[in-house]
Amino acid sequence: MATKEQNFEIWAGDYREITFVVEDVESLVGLTVNWFLAPSVKAEPLVYKESPEGISVKGNSFTVTLTSGDTKGLGHGSYYHEAVMADDEGKAITVAIGKAVINPSLKNKGVSELD
Numbered sequence: 001m002a003t004k005e006q007n008f009e010i011w012a013g014d015y016r017e018i019t020f021v022v023e024d025v026e027s028l029v030g031l032t033v034n035w036f037l038a039p040s041v042k043a044e045p046l047v048y049k050e051s052p053e054g055i056s057v058k059g060n061s062f063t064v065t066l067t068s069g070d071t072k073g074l075g076h077g078s079y080y081h082e083a084v085m086a087d088d089e090g091k092a093i094t095v096a097i098g099k100a101v102i103n104p105s106l107k108n109k110g111v112s113e114l115d
Contacts (some may be wrong), residue, residue: 029057
């Protein structure tokens with residue numbers, strides 16, 4: 001069952017590692033984890049990550065790595081995110097859902113050249 005309200009906040013263009021713990025399983029090692037970020041649950045994803053590229057798995061937790069490029073072009077506001085894993089039989093199971101708030105940042109206006 002999905003863990004609800006896995007909410008987080010990030011500033012557009014920031015690097016961030018977000019860790020999620022899946023309570024119902026002993027280990028996610030060897031399973032595929034997919035993560036999506038979209039304007040709403042009904043919209044097409046704007047950011048997509050899949051293990052092992054972009055998502056690292058350790059025990060019953062996984063960490064999604066968001067790079068500057070993943071969020072730099074996103075408008076500020078509230079987004080929906082969802083993580084799904086495939087079990088040993090290939091069946092999809094939603095393991096985390098929540099709200100991601102993208103805040104505006106001056107670094108995206110040429111104030112800082114950090115990337």
